[in-house]
Amino acid sequence: MKSQDETLEEWCRALLQAFELENVEVDINEVLAVAGVAAHSIVRPAAPLTTFIAGFAAGLASGSGQANDAHSMQAALGVARSVAKDYAGEPPANTGVPGA
Template sequence: MKSQDETLEEWCRLLLRAFELEDVDVDINEVLSVAGVAAHSVVRPAAPLTTFIAGLATGLTCAAGQAPDADAMKSAMDVARAVAKSYAADEARATAGSPAAGSAGTEPAETSVPSGTPGE
């Protein structure tokens, strides 16, 4: 019986092959780590949404010739992780600072995004 890591490696290779991206190196643990940060900092369904958007940003950055694959992936993952953590911190401040969380008149905090965001 294959381990979870072996199954994920195989699945990743199959997907890359299906999209004709065999030469792309995906750091599965990094993707899962960012998904975990999003799931715990926002809500669980934010995990696949976050990784999809980070992947889309990576692809657009690479297609535009702005960065090589590895650099674009690292940048997108760093941005996704930072935005998720910032979201959680903003939510914690909003909850701690308001008499009733979600009460009328509270403005959502702006999320700071590190410079060098893909797509800037």
């Protein structure tokens, strides 16, 4: 029986392949961590909504040439984490991303 981590990695690869994004690296743990912040800071359904919007923003930034894929994803997840914490009234963390 596969572990949860193995299942998520396999699912991530299958989904990336379906979207023809096989060369894109996804930090599954970071995506899940941001989803967790949103779920616990706002409400549980905020987790998929937050990660979807962050992914969409990363795709727009990367597709427009504003940044490479890795930086776009890192920046989008940093902004999502920061906004979720701000929304909940938590002190902002240093994400290492300017403007985040």
